[in-house]
Ligand SMILES: *[C@@H]1O[C@H](CO)[C@@H](O)[C@H](O)[C@H]1NC(C)=O
Ligand SMILES: *[C@@H]1O[C@H](CO)[C@@H](O)[C@H](O)[C@H]1NC(C)=O
Ligand SMILES: *[C@@H]1O[C@H](CO)[C@@H](O)[C@H](O)[C@H]1NC(C)=O
Ligand SMILES: *[C@@H]1O[C@H](CO)[C@@H](O)[C@H](O)[C@H]1NC(C)=O
Ligand SMILES: *[C@@H]1O[C@H](CO)[C@@H](O)[C@H](O)[C@H]1NC(C)=O
Ligand SMILES: *[C@@H]1O[C@H](CO)[C@@H](O)[C@H](O)[C@H]1NC(C)=O
């Protein structure tokens with residue numbers, strides 16, 4: 307836990323946030339500056355981003371390390387478990403372009419989209435449990451009173467989903483788990499969890515629990531919500547959409563994304579910058 311705590315503080319202090327609320331498809335970008343600015347590193351980074359972009363037409367997850375010694379760059383992408391190759395590729399392609407553009411000459415950066423995330427760093431991070439920087443997004447519509455004990459149900463169901471996801475071994479899209487349950491013949495609760503494949507099952511479970519706790523604090527009275535952390539994703543939806551495809555962006559010719567099928571893009575974006583909740587939780 308010591309490593310995790312340090313990293314949390316680290317992210318808090320050194321990441322600047324490029325916020326783009328008007329860009330519905332895109333959740334958040336974080337860049338970390340450094341006094342070191344090495345041409346070799348930047349060249350390696352360029353190659354790495356290009357490789358990630360290319361690999362995203364073959365897999366939903368990929369990690370890569372390039373360069374030597376202090377010029378080493380580690381990078382990865384992760385697509386949400388229910389998106390197809392076309393969408394994954396389009397998302398990662400966009401993300402690598404954006405991250406290169408918006409985090410120029412930064413040693414470390416992370417970018418979240420609804421369908422994927424891309425990250426690079428001068429430090430090895432693949433198997434480390436981290437909870438920051440994170441981004442979350444929720445509906446602006448509160449759940450109807452008629453839903454009754456929704457908070458309790460959500461908590462119970464997500465607890466169950468997290469346990470079930472930990473029983474999955476190395477599948478095609480590791481740790482992705484989706485459940486839909488009908489309550490009172492009144493509403494369907496869709497629950498989705500996903501971990502980065504490099505996390506061991508124990509750390510995956512921890513990551514999901516912490517992320518869900520964070521989501522509970524902000525959004526458990528909303529129709530739907532999603533949180534993305536560096537190592538896992540948790541989301542729920544009670545709004546009867548046919549699938550979690552509400553998070554699947556449709557590529558447009560401009561190269562940007564929009565959310566398909568409904569007006570959920572009007573949702574409110576909440577920044578989890580201070581993330582004091584995580585700090586407290588991790589200190590336990
Ligand atoms: C990237 O930077 C451009 C120009 O500064 C800005 O318009 C855009 O919203 C930024 N995108 C992200 C993802 O931060
Ligand atoms: C880093 O180096 C590149 C290329 O040498 C230069 O264009 C850029 O301005 C430098 N950035 C910083 C923040 O020093
Ligand atoms: C920077 O790049 C040069 C080669 O261009 C390399 O010799 C050096 O080790 C690199 N790293 C640092 C931290 O200066
Ligand atoms: C990625 O694919 C493009 C187009 O096919 C190619 O030009 C580029 O060299 C590839 N990048 C890497 C790192 O292989
Ligand atoms: C991904 O990371 C692992 C270390 O966790 C490493 O063994 C593997 O070679 C990496 N994959 C690539 C393509 O570099
Ligand atoms: C991939 O998913 C997108 C979004 O749901 C869809 O529009 C597209 O037709 C799918 N492509 C393939 C090849 O299945």
Ligand SMILES: *[C@@H]1O[C@H](CO)[C@@H](O)[C@H](O)[C@H]1NC(C)=O
Nearest residue numbers: 309433434435506507508509
């Ligand atoms: C979790 O990850 C840490 C490194 O971040 C590692 O030391 C630990 O063994 C992992 N497993 C568990 C179950 O905590």
Ligand SMILES: *[C@@H]1O[C@H](CO)[C@@H](O)[C@H](O)[C@H]1NC(C)=O
Nearest residue numbers: 488491492493494544545546
């Ligand atoms: C969702 O579907 C259920 C039946 O499956 C229906 O009773 C309920 O009114 C629907 N909720 C919304 C918000 O449309």
